[in-house]
Amino acid sequence: MRKPSLSPSKISIYLACPMKYRWTYLDPRGKLFIRSKPYYSFGSSLHVVLQRFHDEGDVGVSTVEEAVAKLEESWITAGYSSPEEAAEALAEGRELIAQYVEEYQARPATAKTLHVEKQFRDDLGEFILIGRIDRIDEHEDGTIEIVDYKSGREETSLEEIQNDLAMNCYQLLIRSKMPGKRVLSTIVALRTNQSVSFEPSTEDLNWFRQNLIQLGVEIIERDFDELRPSAKPICANCDFLPLCLRDESFASDLSELEKVEQS
Ligand code: SF4
Structure with missing residues (x-):
């Protein structure tokens, strides 16, 4: 059987709402509402x-x-x-x-671009981690730089890179493909062209890897057929709201939540 694959987008959607993950990737009815x-x-x-x-x-x-x-x-x-x-x-x-x-x-030109919009994969045991990286540069001293463009952003921060799920996944993918290399992560906020770079420690990445594997196993082993929608603030702007509203208890929970938010 083919091993399941997970990408940073898939994992982010799951973390935002498992039901949204189901509608986006598993249940064909969801596609009609995107x-x-x-x-x-x-x-x-x-x-x-x-x-x-x-x-x-x-x-x-x-x-x-x-x-x-x-x-x-x-x-x-x-x-x-x-x-x-x-x-x-x-x-x-x-x-x-x-x-x-x-x-x-x-x-000054101090780096050459190795890859643009390239997909990388790594076998993490129970699943394959995949990630499409905007750009990968190699500096004169051999340092590799992962570059990610944020088109809607005016600024970024060190904290954002440290906590960014996709950037940490890209670090895992590149370190596994280019062992022994120093690997930097850079986010470019395109609205101002501001950029920030960061190099996570091996310990931090190992910690991230363990948690990612745990989360990935939870996703691939979850029984999504049994899943019911649960009301949360993001529901108001979700494409799948009409589908979730077919669940009566969700509809009444959501209306209670809206009342609380308005009061
Ligand atoms: S409407 Fe709410 S529960 Fe349903 S998929 Fe969207 S975020 Fe999830």
Whole structure:
């Protein structure tokens, strides 16, 4: 039997709400309710441009003008409430990409890019951990840098990187693929181009790995057919609310929760 696989997105969705995990990945009825989100479209559009810009084997997007043209060509409009809203976001995306490319090219070149938008896998025993990494650079001293773009963010912090589930998963994946290398994690907040880097200790990563395996086993062994939805603040903005509302006790719990929140 094929080993199950888990990614940081899958695990994050499970942690937010196991029922949401069921609707997203296991129950085909869920797919009918998933709506496009403007922030995903915005992020995906920017990622396409940055992938081309940083791909060392691709010289098609290497200037500000080419990067902006690529953004316009690959612009995703799904999820925006009107053409005006999409146009406003595109204008913001153009500025952001231009600023990124200008600032990147003004920096001294001390690293080469090894991979862009590449998926890595590692067998953690009961399941395969998979993760798609935005960019991996190698510095002159051999240090590897994992770079993750946050398209909706104006700032990031050391604390955010330390606690970021995806960044810790990427560390595990890269350290297992490139043993003996120093590995840095960097988050780039694209709205301001601010970036912060961090190198977790081996002890911290071992602790994370043990907890991740425990959590992964819980997910793959859970009986999702028996699961009932439970009311929580995020339900109000969840795509699957119409599906969960079919459960009568959930509907009454949610209305009680709303009353408490309004009082
Ligand atoms: S509506 Fe609430 S319980 Fe249902 S999937 Fe969404 S977050 Fe989970």
